[in-house]
Amino acid sequence: MKHICVFCGSSSGERPTYADAARRFGAALARRRLGLVYGGGHIGLMGAVADAVLENGGTAVGVIPRFLVEKELAHRGLTELVVVDTMHQRKAVMAERADAFAVLPGGFGTGDELFEILTWAQLGLHTAPIGLLSVAGFFDPLLSWLDHCVREGFVRSDDRSLLLHAADADALLEMLMHRLPGRNS
Numbered sequence: 001m002k003h004i005c006v007f008c009g010s011s012s013g014e015r016p017t018y019a020d021a022a023r024r025f026g027a028a029l030a031r032r033r034l035g036l037v038y039g040g041g042h043i044g045l046m047g048a049v050a051d052a053v054l055e056n057g058g059t060a061v062g063v064i065p066r067f068l069v070e071k072e073l074a075h076r077g078l079t080e081l082v083v084v085d086t087m088h089q090r091k092a093v094m095a096e097r098a099d100a101f102a103v104l105p106g107g108f109g110t111g112d113e114l115f116e117i118l119t120w121a122q123l124g125l126h127t128a129p130i131g132l133l134s135v136a137g138f139f140d141p142l143l144s145w146l147d148h149c150v151r152e153g154f155v156r157s158d159d160r161s162l163l164l165h166a167a168d169a170d171a172l173l174e175m176l177m178h179r180l181p182g183r184n185s
Contacts, residue, residue, distance in 0.1 A: 001034065001099040001100055001177050002034065002035060002099055003034065003035040003036070003037050003061075003097055003099050003100075004029060004034050004035070004036060004037070004099065004100050004101070004102050004173075004176065005037040005038065005095065005097065005098035005100070005101045005102070006025070006037070006046075006049055006101075006102050007038075007106065007110050007117075008022060008038070008045040008046055008049060008103065008104035008106045009045045009046070009104070009105055009106030009109075010043055010044040010045075010046055010106075010109070011043075011045070011106075011107065013045070013105055015136060017135060017136050018045060018104075018105050018135055018136075019045060019048045021104065021133060021135040022045040022048035022049040022052070022104055023048050023049070023051070024052070024169045025052070025133060025172075026048065026049040026052025026053040026055075027052045027053075027169075028170055028173055029049075029053050029173070030052070030053050030055075030056030030057055030058030031056065032173060033058070034058070034173070035058065035059040035060070035061065035079075036049065036050060036053045036058065036059065036060040036061065037061045037063065037097045037098050038061075038062060038063070038094070039062065039064060039090065040064030040068070040074055040078070040081055040090075041064065041068070041073050041074065042073065042074065042075035042077075043073060045104055045105065049104070050075050050078065054077060054078070054079075059080075060075075060078045060079050060080075061078065061079060062074065062078045062080070062081045062082065063093045063094050063097075064081065064082070064083060064084070064090065065083075065084055065085065065086055065087055065090055066083055066084070069083055091117075094113075095117065095120070098128060099128055100130070100131070100176040100179075101128060101129070101131070102130075102172060102173075102176065103130070103131070103132045103133065103139075104135065105135055117130060118130060118162060118163060121162045122162065129164060129175070129176045130162060130163055131165060131166065132164070133165075133167070133168075133169060133172050134165050134166065134167050135167070137167075139165060146160055146163065147160070164176065164179065
């Protein structure tokens, strides 16, 4: 495993613990010599995780649509900044460069990225592990909903197992690094 794609908010959220967790996650990536692939922004949790990777000697690749560069949202201090034309291209490039996916707190965009990559795994389009960093229980309601979907017959239990979760950066990275592709081990 060489590169972890991180999906997270372009906002820092209401609690300082979210940005703290993003910085800890970025530092953990750098310590393990895992490269970051992410949405390329300098703001919010995205900027916090990228800054922490870079401050700790790691590599950070941002993938950002041109219209967000024009809004001056691109992180200019990255190892590499890939500018694409559309949001769809952004997600495709991030997925192509990733060996695993980690999801930190965020909103609609983060949810979109999570569910697209989960659906691709469900359909067998990739076998990279996917995990949530559930900072301060942020993803607990989502995990409960997914369990409800299993009980109600809308998600198969083996597909539900595609999504790992932990409350600690190092614990989540261990899970991602030691997971058999495509299913829990």
